[in-house]
Amino acid sequence: MPTLDFWLDYASTYSYLAAARIGPLARAAAVTVRWRPFLLGPIFQAQGWNSSPFNIYAAKGRYMWRDMERSCEHLGLPLTRPARFPQNSILAARVALIGFDDGWGEDFSHAVYRAEFAESRDIGETATIAKILGKLGRDASHVLEQAQAAENKARLRSQTEEAQRLGIFGAPSFTTADDELFWGNDRLEAALAWARK
């Protein structure tokens, strides 16, 4: 089966949409998806941004939230605009790396996005992540220890560096085995079609 890399940041609104859509679409297209959590923060900082462009550029931000409302309604996804945006997604990304090793990464990802964008919880807080892990039947303190180990932190850094090398500048992004890059939830279908070529 062809493979598509799905680059997601847990702080990214449109990654929430892509995470909800990619499973069924990839199955229908017979494409295997590799979930690649990474951090947009260092990439934005390298562009001179110290926050999300949706905060820096007011019109773009207003548009994004309205577009998220429409898109979530269209997809049947819950949405409650979080009090804080963007949230700190480092811990979620570190835990996700463990989760994708252990087979619960996708469930964890959906739960994180739901906590953040539907349930008014702050995914930057350890308690939020611990609660999600508990609900998934994981030993939260053990997983958090693995997630915060130096080796796992380094893994997330190198995954983020790989994203930068691939030319990624936003999330969600998709890359194919032949290094084609597609940016944005709207391009998911095009990325899947390219992966099948």
Add this chain to the structure above:
Amino acid sequence: MPTLDFWLDYASTYSYLAAARIGPLARAAAVTVRWRPFLLGPIFQAQGWNSSPFNIYAAKGRYMWRDMERSCEHLGLPLTRPARFPQNSILAARVALIGFDDGWGEDFSHAVYRAEFAESRDIGETATIAKILGKLGRDASHVLEQAQAAENKARLRSQTEEAQRLGIFGAPSFTTADDELFWGNDRLEAALAWARK
């Protein structure tokens, strides 16, 4: 018939794609399209940008040109990356306002995009615009005089101000009768569906 406003800048790569797609899609959806040329320049300047974000942010620019290649191939549209980007689109936009009054605005728009993105011509040069007008059977010097009249210049300024009031921050954009804004060639289908609601 429901109406959709199509906001385009003649310097914008993705506006080229949307201009090529909107006619057949709108006819199939039974939606009337109102072409609204405007200038991104003042809007970008208000955001602190003195060039296209595709020039300011290198990774985003590299992505855009590759994505244009793929998209043009997919749509069967010619593409030759212009030596200069972005081009000065003021004259084209002023002439287009006359053209949409007189019924040749769409043909003019397609010819401008083709000159710029397929034929390595500079649409900022009066000679390029005059040649296009000639090919469309117009009296180029008369049209250029109308286009550069103070009243017509003011019209373009107020159209750009209207775009800003509507929250537009990029091109192409689409607005509906109930002031819903959709940004990007990828959202054209969603905009048409909303207009039909």
